[in-house]
Amino acid sequence: MTPVPSSEQVQLLRVSFAKILGNPKHITFEFYENLFRVRPDLRSLFPSDMTEQRKKFLDALRMLLGAVQRLDSMEGTVRVLGERHRKMGVCPAYFPVLRDAFIAALSEEQCDDFTEEVRVAWSLCFDLIGEKMMAETLQDVP
Numbered sequence: 001m002t003p004v005p006s007s008e009q010v011q012l013l014r015v016s017f018a019k020i021l022g023n024p025k026h027i028t029f030e031f032y033e034n035l036f037r038v039r040p041d042l043r044s045l046f047p048s049d050m051t052e053q054r055k056k057f058l059d060a061l062r063m064l065l066g067a068v069q070r071l072d073s074m075e076g077t078v079r080v081l082g083e084r085h086r087k088m089g090v091c092p093a094y095f096p097v098l099r100d101a102f103i104a105a106l107s108e109e110q111c112d113d114f115t116e117e118v119r120v121a122w123s124l125c126f127d128l129i130g131e132k133m134m135a136e137t138l139q140d141v142p
């Protein structure tokens with residue numbers, strides 16, 4: 001099980017996320033570009049116009065990040081989001097791919113500020129969110 005990020009890690013995530021909000025279109029554009037470069041087969045899961053999706057993803061990330069130390073308190077919301085993803089054909093193995101695509105985009109955008117500590121904090125955050133979103137799928141595995 002992925003550990004809950006420490007308060008220091010949450011602080012790093014908040015600072016890093018605040019920088020994303022300085023130019024949100026750029027990071028979400030680069031992030032999905034990275035994802036589709038690494039996994040072109042996943043492109044067809046998404047709509048051809050990604051404008052709304054980019055916004056929705058960032059809004060969801062903002063919400064989840066705001067409660068990352070107590071995701072269990074948002075169990076219903078996370079379960080519904082996970083369920084929607086399951087129905088769209090998203091499986092647990094896609095989450096690390098998405099995580100790495102996001103982290104690569106961030107690291108390019110935030111350059112020197114993107115320290116190893118920041119990278120570890122984001123990685124943990126994505127692993128935890130993925131674990132919670134896919135909890136029911138993982139339970140299905142015998």
Ligand code: HEM
Pocket residue numbers: 042045046047053056057060061064084085088090091094095098126129130
């Ligand atoms: C941190 C993890 C993730 C978050 C926060 C997230 C968030 C979201 C949100 C908020 C939506 C919009 C749902 C709606 O319209 O009701 C969405 C849609 C979608 N997500 Fe994710 N997602 C995550 C991981 C993934 C992964 C790993 C994949 C796999 C490639 C994925 C693929 C999709 C697809 C295909 C859609 C539907 C787009 C559409 O047809 O409108 N997501 N996601």
